Amino acid sequence: MKAYLLLFFLLLFYFSSAQEDVLRPKGKPQSELTNTYSKDASKFSIGFEVGGNYNMFSQDLTWNPPLENSIFAVTESGSGISPYFGVFFDMDFTQIFGFHAKLQYNTISYGNSGEGFVDCTTFDEFGFISDIRLANSEFEYQENYSYLNLELYAKINFTNEFFALFGPTIYIPASDVESEITQRSLDSECFFFEDPNDPANTQVSELNTTITDDLEYTRIGLGLTLGYKFYINENVYLAPQLHYHYMLTALNENTTIVDDTQALNVYSSQLTAENITANHLRLSVALGFDIMGGM
Amino acid sequence: MKKLILLFIIAALSTNAQNIEIVPLETNSAGDDFAPFLTRNKSELYITAEKSGRQYLFVSKSGDMNWQSLSQLGRDVNSGTQNGSVAITPDGQYMVFAAYEHDEDGFGRTDLYSARKVDGEWTDIENLGVAINSPYWDSNPTITSDGRTLYFSSDRPGGKGNADIYVSTRTREGWTKAKPIAILNSPEDDLTPHIAYDNETFTFASNRAGGEGGFDIYFSRVKNGVYEQPQNAGSPINTSANEYSYFIITNSDQAYFSSDRTGGKGALDIYQATPNPHEPNAIVNVIGTVTDELSGDMLGADVIITNLNTGEEIGVMRSDDEDGEYNVVLIPGDEYSLTAEREGYLFHSERFSIENTEEGYDIRKDIKLTPIGSGRTNLLVFFDFDKFTLQDISIPELQRIVRFMNKNPDLSISLEGHTDDRGDDAYNKNLSQQRANSVKEYLVENGIDDTRIKTVGYGESKPLMNEQTEEARAMNRRVEMVIIPAN
Numbered sequence: 036m037k038a039y040l041l042l043f044f045l046l047l048f049y050f051s052s053a054q055e056d057v058l059r060p061k062g063k064p065q066s067e068l069t070n071t072y073s074k075d076a077s078k079f080s081i082g083f084e085v086g087g088n089y090n091m092f093s094q095d096l097t098w099n100p101p102l103e104n105s106i107f108a109v110t111e112s113g114s115g116i117s118p119y120f121g122v123f124f125d126m127d128f129t130q131i132f133g134f135h136a137k138l139q140y141n142t143i144s145y146g147n148s149g150e151g152f153v154d155c156t157t158f159d160e161f162g163f164i165s166d167i168r169l170a171n172s173e174f175e176y177q178e179n180y181s182y183l184n185l186e187l188y189a190k191i192n193f194t195n196e197f198f199a200l201f202g203p204t205i206y207i208p209a210s211d212v213e214s215e216i217t218q219r220s221l222d223s224e225c226f227f228f229e230d231p232n233d234p235a236n237t238q239v240s241e242l243n244t245t246i247t248d249d250l251e252y253t254r255i256g257l258g259l260t261l262g263y264k265f266y267i268n269e270n271v272y273l274a275p276q277l278h279y280h281y282m283l284t285a286l287n288e289n290t291t292i293v294d295d296t297q298a299l300n301v302y303s304s305q306l307t308a309e310n311i312t313a314n315h316l317r318l319s320v321a322l323g324f325d326i327m328g329g330m
Numbered sequence: 331m332k333k334l335i336l337l338f339i340i341a342a343l344s345t346n347a348q349n350i351e352i353v354p355l356e357t358n359s360a361g362d363d364f365a366p367f368l369t370r371n372k373s374e375l376y377i378t379a380e381k382s383g384r385q386y387l388f389v390s391k392s393g394d395m396n397w398q399s400l401s402q403l404g405r406d407v408n409s410g411t412q413n414g415s416v417a418i419t420p421d422g423q424y425m426v427f428a429a430y431e432h433d434e435d436g437f438g439r440t441d442l443y444s445a446r447k448v449d450g451e452w453t454d455i456e457n458l459g460v461a462i463n464s465p466y467w468d469s470n471p472t473i474t475s476d477g478r479t480l481y482f483s484s485d486r487p488g489g490k491g492n493a494d495i496y497v498s499t500r501t502r503e504g505w506t507k508a509k510p511i512a513i514l515n516s517p518e519d520d521l522t523p524h525i526a527y528d529n530e531t532f533t534f535a536s537n538r539a540g541g542e543g544g545f546d547i548y549f550s551r552v553k554n555g556v557y558e559q560p561q562n563a564g565s566p567i568n569t570s571a572n573e574y575s576y577f578i579i580t581n582s583d584q585a586y587f588s589s590d591r592t593g594g595k596g597a598l599d600i601y602q603a604t605p606n607p608h609e610p611n612a613i614v615n616v617i618g619t620v621t622d623e624l625s626g627d628m629l630g631a632d633v634i635i636t637n638l639n640t641g642e643e644i645g646v647m648r649s650d651d652e653d654g655e656y657n658v659v660l661i662p663g664d665e666y667s668l669t670a671e672r673e674g675y676l677f678h679s680e681r682f683s684i685e686n687t688e689e690g691y692d693i694r695k696d697i698k699l700t701p702i703g704s705g706r707t708n709l710l711v712f713f714d715f716d717k718f719t720l721q722d723i724s725i726p727e728l729q730r731i732v733r734f735m736n737k738n739p740d741l742s743i744s745l746e747g748h749t750d751d752r753g754d755d756a757y758n759k760n761l762s763q764q765r766a767n768s769v770k771e772y773l774v775e776n777g778i779d780d781t782r783i784k785t786v787g788y789g790e791s792k793p794l795m796n797e798q799t800e801e802a803r804a805m806n807r808r809v810e811m812v813i814i815p816a817n
């Protein structure tokens with residue numbers, strides 16, 4: 036985050052000196068830049084934006100007592116791509132500074148997969164337990180949910196095309212969280228039980244579970260955007276943009292569960308998840324329409 | 331004693347102040363408005379104006395120089411991040427302007443570009459090239475009335491420091507490498523040069539020491555490539571604020587300039603100064619339309635003016651495709667030829683004189699072009715008195731006939747010689763025949779098949795005018811080219 040901020044302010048410094056014009060090689064003197072910006076000719080834009088998120092989920096997991104090779108370790112991180120779309124309003128107050136607001140429907144999706152050990156109980160032909168050992172299995176998860184984003188930015192125009200946005204983003208829950216979990220046994224002799232009350236007869240090598248939960252919290256983040264306008268004609272432009280959203284508030288409260296995936300062979304362990312967050316790198320294209328005042 | 335001296339200095343300054351009325355234009359806005367340019371017939375005023383932090387070219391049209399509303403030029407011209415500072419040739423067909431980050435490639439930073447008027451729109455944008463432009467800032471163009479000399483400002487190294495004024499001339503091979511004008515330049519910024527239509531009266535802006543403050547307007551003159559030492563225009567043209575872009579209005583006592591003095595609408599505004607203290611020489615505006623003789627349609631045609639005293643081709647311009655109008659500025663006291671050419675038509679040639687004048691005026695010369703297939707045209711060929719040897723001054727016209735014949739290989743022509751009424755009929759008939767033969771001989775020597783050319787000598791038998799004045803006789807002494815119909 037620090038690196039992004041440093042780059043932002045370096046660009047601001049480089050581009051905020053007066054631009055040359057057809058009258059003066061050094062452009063208008065700085066003291067005249069804001070004074071002469073004409074309100075009569077102030078400009079605002081409205082438009083549409085579509086794009087994709089690259090979501091980066093992370094949480095800190097702690098086992099107490101420590102438990103090695105837990106299948107839940109894979110949930111320490113996750114990534115994924117998801118789309119979003121929305122509308123925006125953009126207004127320049129001066130040649131350099133302005134305001135930008137977005138309202139977007141933002142889908143978040145990420146997941147991960149990994150291997151770990153779980154208790155494996157094998158049964159004989161009579162249905163009695165014949166062996167208990169650890170077996171290798173794969174754990175895969177995918178989480179999907181959506182927000183309504185309200186993003187309010189200060190805008191800086193480095194040139195008439197190249198701009199940056201910086202400001203708060205508000206993520207308002209717009210759906211439940213849907214978690215899709217897949218567990219696969221990598222041991223040909225070990226299976227999952229679809230019905231724990233009838234394990235011998237409900238053995239499967241792959242178990243799929245979907246869990247729906249409330250997406251409870253409105254989240255606040257900071258957004259930083261770099262964009263460039265390509266004018267199609269005098270008043271219409273396409274603006275590809277690169278965004279980074281750093282979430283200031285957690286995705287969820289710290290959570291503690293019991294990890295008993297190795298309880299029979301090792302022990303049960305208390306698993307605590309802290310600093311649960313998801314940041315986003317976004318790439319989008321906006322279609323903007325300039326609406327100017329007359330001279 | 332000191333107090334008396336101070337009062338004396340104040341009184342002296344007051345008496346030196348010029349009685350000039352300075353009035354802002356109605357088109358001024360809260361943003362920068364500068365670089366005024368008034369075109370032919372004073373019917374269009376081009377300005378550069380700031381809109382939402384960017385500079386664009388605008389035009390205002392009026393029949394009585396009462397500028398009210400502005401129209402922004404199209405995106406062909408205005409596609410840069412900054413666009414403006416325009417110069418247009420008197421025929422209104424060719425423009426030079428400056429732009430920063432234009433869609434058309436440049437050499438880096440602000441460059442000079444040209445545009446042509448096609449069907450009423452400025453288009454066909456081209457960078458003026460490496461002889462004019464540089465990787466540095468090149469802007470503020472102004473062009474002489476014959477379109478042959480370009481002045482502009484540049485902050486490239488090699489001048490006296492900061493931005494300097496440069497000059498380039500146009501040859502058949504293109505623009506010459508631009509050179510700084512040392513006597514005009516200073517170590518500070520020297521901007522917005524302007525050359526009046528007399529091609530002598532020169533103005534520019536500079537923030538050199540010794541002015542009224544900020545950028546001031548300076549006056550100079552140029553004749554035969556020699557520039558006068560620039561003089562500060564003084565008050566009230568100049569103030570402690572910034573003044574730029576002093577534009578002298580042809581054949582009038584007025585000028586436009588830009589200033590950010592207090593009392594305007596804010597930032598730079600355009601003002602009208604009356605009277606203009608730096609008067610140009612009187613010029614004669616030759617204006618007219620080119621039309622199809624049969625249909626009356628307006629035509630875009632190449633119009634060429636040649637100074638018959640010096641043999642110098644003064645200007646080559648094109649009449650407007652839409653309204654057929656052309657305009658050329660000439661210096662009084664010389665004799666000129668005018669020709670008009672267009673594909674598919676017989677070319678037109680004539681000669682005329684412009685008497686010396688102190689006032690300046692307009693001459694109207696409308697040209698009717700005849701479609702090929704029929705028709706006749708008077709040839710601008712000259713002979714010594716009572717001789718049939720062609721004068722060297724006839725060569726441009728003879729070359730024109732050669733080009734015309736080569737472009738139309740199926741045509742045949744008749745060259746008809748005529749004389750005035752003085753002398754013996756038989757002698758005049760023989761002289762006129764020999765003159766026609768001289769023209770044919772030149773054409774054949776330059777590759778035209780002699781079977782395509784007939785010659786006839788009519789002597790004095792077919793006068794254009796029956797009066798016995800010298801003017802009428804001059805009209806009657808001629809060689810005409812007549813198209814022989816194919817059948």
